[in-house]
Amino acid sequence: MAIDESTVGETPLVELDAGVAPTLLGKVEWLNLPGVGHGGGSIKARIAVAMLDAAEAAGHLPGRTILEASSGNTARALARIGAARGYETAFVVPEDLGSGKRAALEAAGATLHEVPAEEGYDALLDRVEELASESGYWHAGQYENAANPRAHEQTGREIWHQTDGAVTAFVAGAGTGGTVTGVGRVLHARNPDVRVVGFEPETESHGLHGLKYMRGGGYHPDTYDESVIDEKRYLATEPARVAARDLAARYADADLEIVDAGRHDEATIRATLRVDGDFLVGPTGGGGVACVRGLDREGVLDESDTVVVPLCDRGDTYADGELWGDRLS
Known part of the structure; x- marks a missing residue:
């Protein structure tokens, strides 16, 4: 990409x-x-570049899939920039994710893990923590990453x-x-x-x-x-x-x-x-x-x-x- x-x-x-x-x-x-x-x-393209640059400098990314919970814009930015840098990406998103954001993620080849929208945003954060505990993922962590x-x-x-x-x-x-x-x-x-x-x-x-x-x-x-x-x-x-x-x-x-x-x-x-x-x-x-x-x-x-x-x-x-x-x- x-x-x-x-x-x-x-x-x-x-x-x-x-x-x-x-x-x-x-x-x-x-x-x-x-x-x-x-x-x-x-605006999330700014933090996507910053978080990926910091992760690469620390040696966290080779061989791992970029993972994040997002209502759309951070996922779009990480998916596009991550794919361009040669990484696989996966995102935890609400089931009612807008069609434009969904299309952008699919075009970038991202894997989507969907959570019922009625469960609220905390459910996305819980699910991404579950996935992040598995091997093979690098969790961007936009809510705690100082690069943001x-x-x-x-x-x-x-x-x-x-x-x-x-x-x-x-x-x-x-x-x-x-x-x-x-x-x-x-x-x-x-x-x-x-x-x-x-x-x-x-x-x-x-x-x-x-x-x-x-x-x-x-x-x-x-x-x-x-x-x-x-x-x-x-x-x-x-x-x-x-x-x-x-x-x-x-x-x-x-x-x-x-x-x-x-x-x-x-x-x-x-x-x-x-x-x-x-x-x-x-x-x-x-x-x-x-x-x-x-x-x-x-x-x-x-x-x-x-x-x-x-x-x-x-x-x-x-x-x-x-x-x-x-x-x-």
Whole structure:
């Protein structure tokens, strides 16, 4: 499987019109591995490269199958990059895994171990631990692997450089917590006054794919360092969907402004920003925008602020879900 790992990192930054007072910038993370199909790449390509590099340096991978529990994006990234490096891959996934993510995993030759969706994410973690105890596997362990947040220290450096140090707030969802932890560490080191906001699902049953419900004793990843967080928010699914759909409507007939192209040329960015002409972001990208709207309404952020949110994946990854199913079916 041909994969160009040089396209991981240095993703573009675009300005978003979301009807808020602060300047709002989106980091377009599906430009990690652009053009790979099945919804493109995602923010998880960053940690996949970092975890595999660390495992190879430690001599853990020769002769072993890469194993991970994932709701989709980490599995897609590990499957594609792992296969390109010559490894077999296997993943524990929920039975209701979206068709786009499933197709990407199958195209990469991954073996899937499915767990009933109603058993929740902890069941995936239990099953992957069972498999990891068998010989022949290397468990990536995205929830405890220190390479995860370290990878996002680079994301933080990119944000600082791309905004010329003008960033005053960073807002991101917590799944493994690696993004908000790694980015937050770097931004705070450069300017302690940068506000780092992490958001989690408000309820245990939610549609914020990839994020984890941690309230009331839910599983808390080792990779999530809450000491980095200045403020935590709990977000319902519907505001995230509303924000994502609103972005699509606002940019139906308008071009997005590319603030910084990162490693890509403008033609590549324009070709991958949209799906069949529509600007469609995934639910966590919409969630970040929804959180910024709440902070704006409450007066926490104002016109003097420059806020960055990660757009973790593209909407066609959710072609059969409630967010974009009607538009992409």
